[in-house]
Structures are given as structure tokens and as C-alpha cells.
Amino acid sequence: MQDIQFFFYDLLQFLVNGLSQGSIYALVALGYTMVYGIIKLINFAHGEFYMIGAFIGLYVCEYFLKINLSPTTALLLGLPVAMIGSGVVAVIVEKLVYRPIRGHGRISALITALGASLFFQYLGQGTVGAEPKAFPTLISGDGIEFFDGNVFISNIQMIIMAITVSLMIFLWWLVNKTRIGKAMRATSFNKNAAELMGINTDRIISFTFFLGASLAGAAGVLVGMYYNTAEPMMGLIPGLKAFIAAVLGGIGIIPGAFLGGITLGIAENLVVGFWISTYRDAVAFAILIIILLVKPAGLLGKNVKEKV
Amino acid sequence: MSGEKILEINNMHVHYGSIHAIHGINLHINRGEIVTILGSNGAGKTTTLHTISGLLQPSEGEISFKGQSIKNLEAHKIVAQGMAHSPEGRMVFPDLTVKENLEMGAYLRNDKDQIAKDFRYMFDLFPRLEERKSQLAGTLSGGEQQMLAIARAYMSKPELLLLDEPSLGIAPILVQAIFSAIKEINEKQKMTILLVEQNAYAALKIAHRGYVLTTGEISMQGAAKDLISNEEIRKAYLGH
Ligand SMILES: Nc1ncnc2c1ncn2[C@@H]1O[C@H](COP(=O)(O)OP(=O)(O)OP(=O)(O)O)[C@@H](O)[C@H]1O
Ligand SMILES: [Mg+2]
Numbered sequence: 001m002q003d004i005q006f007f008f009y010d011l012l013q014f015l016v017n018g019l020s021q022g023s024i025y026a027l028v029a030l031g032y033t034m035v036y037g038i039i040k041l042i043n044f045a046h047g048e049f050y051m052i053g054a055f056i057g058l059y060v061c062e063y064f065l066k067i068n069l070s071p072t073t074a075l076l077l078g079l080p081v082a083m084i085g086s087g088v089v090a091v092i093v094e095k096l097v098y099r100p101i102r103g104h105g106r107i108s109a110l111i112t113a114l115g116a117s118l119f120f121q122y123l124g125q126g127t128v129g130a131e132p133k134a135f136p137t138l139i140s141g142d143g144i145e146f147f148d149g150n151v152f153i154s155n156i157q158m159i160i161m162a163i164t165v166s167l168m169i170f171l172w173w174l175v176n177k178t179r180i181g182k183a184m185r186a187t188s189f190n191k192n193a194a195e196l197m198g199i200n201t202d203r204i205i206s207f208t209f210f211l212g213a214s215l216a217g218a219a220g221v222l223v224g225m226y227y228n229t230a231e232p233m234m235g236l237i238p239g240l241k242a243f244i245a246a247v248l249g250g251i252g253i254i255p256g257a258f259l260g261g262i263t264l265g266i267a268e269n270l271v272v273g274f275w276i277s278t279y280r281d282a283v284a285f286a287i288l289i290i291i292l293l294v295k296p297a298g299l300l301g302k303n304v305k306e307k308v
Numbered sequence: 309m310s311g312e313k314i315l316e317i318n319n320m321h322v323h324y325g326s327i328h329a330i331h332g333i334n335l336h337i338n339r340g341e342i343v344t345i346l347g348s349n350g351a352g353k354t355t356t357l358h359t360i361s362g363l364l365q366p367s368e369g370e371i372s373f374k375g376q377s378i379k380n381l382e383a384h385k386i387v388a389q390g391m392a393h394s395p396e397g398r399m400v401f402p403d404l405t406v407k408e409n410l411e412m413g414a415y416l417r418n419d420k421d422q423i424a425k426d427f428r429y430m431f432d433l434f435p436r437l438e439e440r441k442s443q444l445a446g447t448l449s450g451g452e453q454q455m456l457a458i459a460r461a462y463m464s465k466p467e468l469l470l471l472d473e474p475s476l477g478i479a480p481i482l483v484q485a486i487f488s489a490i491k492e493i494n495e496k497q498k499m500t501i502l503l504v505e506q507n508a509y510a511a512l513k514i515a516h517r518g519y520v521l522t523t524g525e526i527s528m529q530g531a532a533k534d535l536i537s538n539e540e541i542r543k544a545y546l547g548h
Contacts (some may be wrong), residue, residue: 185401
């Protein structure tokens with residue numbers, strides 16, 4: 001009886017950890033999936049927008065604390081600044097790097113994206129240095145205990161989940177209810193058809209990069225807070241995992257990125273918790289292989305019919 | 309017919325890489341007309357429409373719309389100038405409802421009251437669309453999608469409406485309905501129409517003038533009533 005009870009506590013705890021971890025993957029995966037949906041580019045530099053968000057958040061929040069703003073205010077102001085900053089960087093990258101090679105084939109695009117990714121990793125190491133930088137402490141207090149302290153949710157985890165949920169609701173509203181959201185959906189269906197409606201599809205593509213990178217930037221700030229650090233290579237693994245999450249949910253499908261991120265976060269934490277902790281990174285790749293074998297279109301993907 | 313040339317194309321060439329698809333064509337459309345471009349598979353009809361609406365750039369030649377060159381304008385800017393294009397294969401937005409598709413057609417407009425009237429008019433013209441206005445466009449039949457594609461293009465309230473093969477893959481009875489709707493739009497709304505077709509008979513019945521495109525060149529042109537009785541056309545396109 002006792003065993004079952006503790007198993008249940010463990011399970012709950014791993015689910016909580018998985019949800020907060022998965023929130024981060026979901027935020028990053030959204031940008032992958034939106035950009036892929038609109039220009040069929042797998043933007044391997046997307047993890048770097050997450051890293052850039054973390055650094056902007058770090059420096060801006062440090063500054064806000066220095067001018068004696070409260071930690072909460074620093075977070076509430078620093079988060080949007082980091083999001084906008086990441087978004088602007090992505091818009092510039094799209095304009096200078098991706099747009100000129102659009103229409104030159106997927107392989108060129110992929111190689112260019114890898115190049116852009118390396119560029120930002122080395123740029124980071126060249127400017128702020130390779131060592132992790134300390135992220136200012138913005139969240140005080142511990143968290144909430146449940147079941148006599150057997151299950152614990154930290155304040156940072158709660159904030160991560162709350163911010164993720166708010167951003168998701170905002171994104172859902174933007175994509176489904178606004179004029180620009182409809183223009184995004186039209187462009188991702190068919191760029192020519194969208195142009196024929198009078199939609200400036202270049203601008204919609206820029207906006208999509210902005211949106212995706214700003215969500216990744218938000219994730220960067222949240223992770224910076226969670227681990228108290230930021231470093232130039234921090235985008236690499238989460239970027240890959242978010243890509244896997246996007247594929248898992250069905251690349252190009254917005255709710256799929258959310259589902260894929262949460263699923264991956266939970267799966268990782270269950271494996272790590274119940275089984276072998278060194279398998280954390282292997283889980284994601286195992287999932288990638290399985291999904292590609294079993295349902296390549298992803299959990300929410302339809303089997304695509306060829307267009308007539 | 310006021311005689312003003314709403315569209316004029318001079319010596320237009322179009323290439324796809326090294327493929328020379330259009331070999332220097334000349335054509336014009338007077339305001340108020342229905343003009344049809346006929347031609348068999350691969351003749352270059354779609355290429356011509358794409359180049360007019362800015363989805364492709366001509367490699368040589370001039371295209372003017374309402375007296376001004378539109379040669380290097382992006383497609384969305386040409387829409388803003390008063391041209392709409394219902395593309396081959398319909399290209400309705402499958403995940404949007406019928407109503408949302410029509411709203412996309414009116415994307416650049418702000419005149420709410422007039423938009424509402426145009427909705428009304430399209431629903432009167434195509435009652436099937438009204439019955440299905442909350443249905444996703446991807447679930448419509450081919451003929452209904454074609455009606456939607458035309459109505460969506462109409463919703464920008466263009467001065468010139470380009471239609472690419474509205475009869476493609478559609479049951480004869482619906483072709484009838486669609487062509488009489490096209491004719492009505494032209495007569496009642498004074499909208500100028502460029503109609504690309506393989507169904508020469510249906511097109512010539514409602515058009516004022518026609519051009520025949522053969523492997524990227526204009527091989528014949530004239531009044532619709534002359535073309536419809538022309539021996540060569542009867543043989544090539546009318547099947548007798
Ligand atoms: N994207 C492309 N790349 C290369 N060649 C193309 C492309 N699109 C069309 N072509 C070629 O240009 C020529 C004209 O094609 P187009 O689609 O304009 O013909 P069409 O008259 O519209 O034919 P259909 O009645 O079958 O629609 C054809 O030889 C076609 O193979
Ligand atoms: Mg065609």
C-alpha cells in the first residue's frame with residue numbers, strides 16, 4: 001500500500017517537472033513549426049533566438065535591478081524586452097540571410113540555417129565569452145508542497161507554466177481571430193494564393209519569424225531564471241529537442257508543437273525519474289526515430305494528399 | 309463599351325529558367341468586355357495570367373493596367389490597384405470557412421457596408437455558398453470550390469477579374485451555372501473579365517472577343533461570334 005502511494009507521489013512529481021520542462025520545449029517548438037509552416041524552412045538557428053532572448057533578459061533584468069526596480073517588475077519588463085529583442089534579431093536574419101536564398105532549394109536553406117546557427121554561437125562566445133553568466137534572481141520564495149511535502153511545485157515552475165499558458169492563449173487568439181493571423185494561415189497554405197488576396201506575404205513571413213523568435217526568447221528568459229545561468233551554447237540541445245517536439249506533434253501544425261513539447265517534457269521526466277537519469281537526452285532521439293517510423297506526419301498530422 | 313483599354317500587353321515574353329513559355333504576345337482588353345484566351349494544355353494560358361497578376365515577371369515586354377505599367381509590381385500591389393485573379397485549381401483556403409475565404413478576398417477593403425452588400429450579392433449569385441457559409445472550404449465539392457474561388461476574387465471588387473479555367477473538372481450542369489454567373493457579373497456589375505478556358509464553346513458563348521494561344525504565341529484572335537463559327541477552332545476545340 002505504502003509503495004503504491006509513493007509511486008503515485010513520484011508520478012505526480014515527475015508530471016509536474018515534465019509539464020514545466022515541456023512548456024519550454026513547446027514555446028521553442030512553436031517557432032520551428034510556424035516558420036516551417038510558412039516557408040518550409042527548418043530554421044536550425046531557432047535555438048539561438050532562445051539563447052539571445054536569455055542574454056537580453058539577463059542584461060536587461062540586471063540593469064533593472066541595478067536601478068532598484070523590484071525583481072517582479074524587472075521580470076515583467078525584462079521579459080517583453082527580451083521577446084522583442086529576439087524577434088527583431090530573427091526579422092533581420094530572415095531579411096539578410098534567408099530571403100535571398102528563398103527558392104534556391106531546401107538543401108541550400110538547411111545549410112544556410114546551420115550556418116546562421118553557428119554564427120550566433122560563435123558571436124556569443126566572441127562577445128560575452130563561453131563561460132556561463134549568472135542570471136539575476138527574480139523569483140523569491142520556494143514553492144508549494146502537496147501531500148506532506150511529497151510533491152513539490154517551485155515558484156519558478158509555476159511561473160514558467162503560467163507564462164507559457166498565457167502566451168499560448170495569446171498566440172491562439174492572434175492566429176485564429178485577427179486579420180494578420182488569417183493572413184498567416186493563408187500564406188502558409190499557399191503563398192501565391194495569399195498574394196492574390198492582396199496580402200504582402202514577405203511582411204507576413206517577417207512577422208512569423210518575429211513571433212516565433214519572441215516565443216523562443218521568452219523560453220530563454222524562463223530557463224535562464226530556472227537554472228540561474230545563460231551561456232552561448234545553451235540553445236543547441238533545447239533547439240534540437242524543440243525541433244523533435246515539433247516533428248512529434250506534426251511540423252507546421254501549431255497545436256502540434258504544444259502537444260509535442262508537453263509530451264516530450266513528460267516522457268523525459270518519466271524516463272529520468274523511474275528509469276535511468278543519463279537517458280534524458282536519448283529519450284528525445286528515441287521518440288524522433290519512433291515517430292518517423294510509425295507516423296511521420298506527427299501526432300496531429302494528417303496523411304498529406306498530393307495537391308491536384 | 310467605353311473603348312478605354314483597361315489592360316494592354318505588348319511583346320510579352322516569359323521564361324521559366326531556360327524554358328521559353330511565352331513568345332512575345334500582344335493583347336488588350338477594353339473596359340467592360342469579357343475577353344477569353346483559349347488554348348490547349350501547355351499553351352501558356354496560366355503563365356500569361358500569372359504574369360499579368362504579378363506572380364511571374366516577364367523577361368521582356370510591357371504590361372499596362374489602366375494606362376500604367378505594372379510590369380515589376382508585386383502581386384499584392386496589383387490587387388490593390390484593382391485586379392483580382394481566381395487561380396487555376398481554385399486554391400481556396402481549405403482550413404478556412406466559406407465565409408472566411410470570402411473575407412480574405414476583401415482583405416484590403418475597409419468599407420464594411422459595401423462589403424456586406426457584396427457578400428449578399430455573391431450569396432444571391434451562388435446560393436450554394438450561402439447554405440455552406442460556415443463549412444470549411446476544404447470540404448466543398450469541386451464545383452462549389454470553383455464558385456467560392458470566383459466569389460472570393462470578386463470580393464476585392466476589382467475592375468478587372470482574371471479567371472483561370474473555371475470549368476476545369478466540373479460537372480456540365482455546374483459549368484452552366486458558373487458561366488451564367490460570370491456573364492451576369494460582367495453585365496450587371498460592369499466588371500471587365502479575362503477568362504482563360506479550354507472549354508472554347510462555353511467561353512465563346514459569353515465572351516465578346518477571344519484570343520487563341522498556341523505554344524506561347526497568339527495564333528488567332530477576333531470577335532467571339534466569328535471565332536465560334538471558325539472552321540479551325542471548331543476542329544481544334546469544339547470537336548467537330
Ligand atoms: N513552373 C514551371 N516551370 C517550368 N515550366 C513550366 C512551369 N509552369 C509551366 N511551365 C511550362 O510552360 C508552358 C505553359 O504552361 P501553362 O501552365 O501556362 O499552360 P496552360 O495553357 O495553362 O495549360 P493547361 O491548360 O494545362 O493549364 C508548358 O510547356 C509548361 O510545361
Ligand atoms: Mg493552365
